[in-house]
Amino acid sequence: MTTPLRSLFDFNGGVKPDYHKDASTRLSIGVLSAPTEVPTELVIPLHQSIGGTPRPIVAVGEQVKKGQRIGDADGDVSSAVHASTSGTVSAIEMRRMPHPSGLSSLCVVLETDGRDEWIACQAFDHKLATPQEIRDYLRDCGVVGLGGAVFPTHLKLNADRQGGIETLIINGAECEPYITCDDMLMRERANDIVRGVVLMREILGAKQVRIGIEDNKPEAIAAMQVAVGDCGDDLQVVVVPTRYPAGGAKQLIRVITGIEVPHGKRSIDYDVQCFNVATALAIYEAIGLGRPLISRIVTVAGNVDAPRNFDVLIGTPIKKIIAACSPLPDTNRLIMGGPMMGVEMPGDEVPVVKATNCILLGSNKIFPPPAPEMPCIRCGECALACPADLQPLELYWFSRAKIFGKAQEYHLFDCIECGCCSYVCPSNIPLVDYYRFAKSEIWAREKEKSLADEARDRFEFRQFRDVRDEQEKSARLAARAAAAAAAKQLATTDTVAIPNTEASTEANEKAALIAAAIARAREQQVTATPQNMQQLSAEQLAEISAIEARRAEIREQAKPHLPPDA
């Protein structure tokens, strides 16, 4: 039940844009049902979470059932993928991803048979299982964070912590405008969410559980309160003030517990763990019902006649759900995610993936093209709006001037790219674009630097080897000459060949000096290893590799246009 809590905490900054959440909450969560709406082909990308790309374990032509695993997690930081319905694998090939670059990735293409036939589902008894077994089970069920970050959930649901954790936070804040998938999920399936929360609590051994919901969702709050009251466990629904980005994990943890998790640290370091409400539901379905993650709720909103939420099978082309909402003719962009942090889609054939919380249609009327960029007048609005307490104006100057060292000193990498600074900027400066640019440049340079370091190491070792070989050779020759001389002298007198031993000690000393220099160089190289690359989360590493892939692709495309030596 909601007992009045000790007062909530506040985070600095944030903005209050128009939320536009009403339109898509008038209808209940829909399912694509009419024969025209059910897709005949599902495109299921293998890589749908942070971490390694799962390996396909089905062959073209193979019959699969709904919920059958089709991709095996690649290592521990990865998550399995499953067939969203029954049918035949028609291809395993590269398809365009829901990513602004139009990047392609390996997908399992499924020709659906319309029977929607489940595999045999069996609940999982987590109480009998070891922590490792729970982790493996959730990994194989493909459960990932559904708030948008798609971090593999099994890595966060760690059961073998002595004494459990202090606070489990369930994120139902959903602060971005237009998006209502969590809101509708809480209204309609509060009981299942709460069951999932209870399971999570048991696994984590959390002392207290707080379900944070923004106060602009009264229906969801009411539904969750009833469900919490019915469950018998002492969970608490916490109503948090509506302010973007209160739904960011770090912001919500701050609001509820007062703890600020700095950049580069994980919330578990502070005895807190935070999950999205939809993830809690996925946990319930995986453990309680034995069903892997094969669908999610997606909001379709923006420039459509009938905005609505749908329960969508993973792999459904987004055009199918867009069509069900009657898009308006002046639509000029498709955005995955919300208007603050969403990314533009390269086309409408890309599939819904586990990260797809919202498909937002834009037009010049809803999202007018930005007014011309004016110079920064240092008004400081951005600093007031920044939830990470940065000085965006300084970061802007440094990023623009490509003074990347200074930008890092001013905590560029603490930026969460929430967009608040760009939102408030009276000069219409696309600030976040400048930070994205600076970050990718820094990553690229560090990568180049580590490659250069490797090359330098190889070169230095070669030099060392040449010198060493030369010295060894001369030492050998000297020794031989000395031996010959000694033999000769032995034959005549008993004098010792002093000069020759001196020569060989000298050679030894030289070799020792060189070895010491090499060791020093090694040490230096270790300390000079780029620090940003070391502290990156798996998520950021994935982003970097995506950027690298894009770079490579662009370079490939540009090859014909470049001079041969470029």
Add this chain to the structure above:
Amino acid sequence: MAHNSPYLTKASSVQSVMLRVVLALIPGIVAYVWFFGPAVLIQLGLASFTAIAAEALVLKLRKRPIWRFVSDGSALVTAWLIALSFPPLGPWWLIVVGTLVAIIVAKHLYGGLGQNPFNPAMVAFALMIVAYPLLMSRWPNVATSINFQQACELIFGASTMDAITSATPLDTLRTALHGADASTTIQTVLAKTPRLGHGWDWIAGGYLLGGLYLLQQRIITWHLPTAFLLSMALLAGVSNQLDPAHFNGVAFELLSGGTLLAAFFIVTDPVSSCTTPRGKLIFAAGVGLMTWVIRHFGGYPDGIAFAVLLMNVAAPLIDMYTQPPVFGQKSDMKPKHD
């Protein structure tokens, strides 16, 4: 450039910021006209026209979009601040030259909007008071009412004005106190001119009103005006306690000269002042300190312009050393499991 997220923007622009600043100046101007006659309106007109013409000309020479930048209103704000700090009966060319210096030299030679390290209006004021100290003290006598026609004749040089001009209260005081008669005290001056400073308090009140509007609109934050006024008040209060014969009281110090105009409209110039909260406090307190020092120990009747320019030089450094702690690094919160 592709349009990336965020796709939503708040309806605000440089233009709306500048126009609200201009709007906030109006109560002070009304009081000004009430006590000193319409001469200041002529100066406002001259400065505005010169500023916009100069802005357009330089933008054309720099091959920048003329309308976009002329319409941003920043030149107008500079012009009005110049007109309000220059003597209302100064000759027309004085304010024209001052405004040209502000726009062409202090603003555009440094790179235009947002790039100027010095407050353009204060550069103009400092230059002109150094070059023409006498002309820069042509203030109308509060008692004499000057109508529009007389003002025109005075400003455009068809008439002399010795009879009707008088020094500002600050100027009167310092001339008297630094004069030959060492026995002069504030009290003897005030005894001779009991209404010294009258009218200025109302103008100051007008600026205060405008400043509160800017605070309410979140165009300025409390840090700069508060630190500036507090440091002035503190210095005036302490010195007045120690030597009431030669140092003004808090009220006189705050209500005379350009103190309130500076507090809400000049010290608060975002481009040339500090941006971090602590930096703003240091910057404005520094301006207050230097203003007071120049007023009482320097060679000029009012020291705001010089104080602002001196602190402008220090602003980047102050900002660098007062960066606020970022999220997660404020307290000594240590991870429980590291």
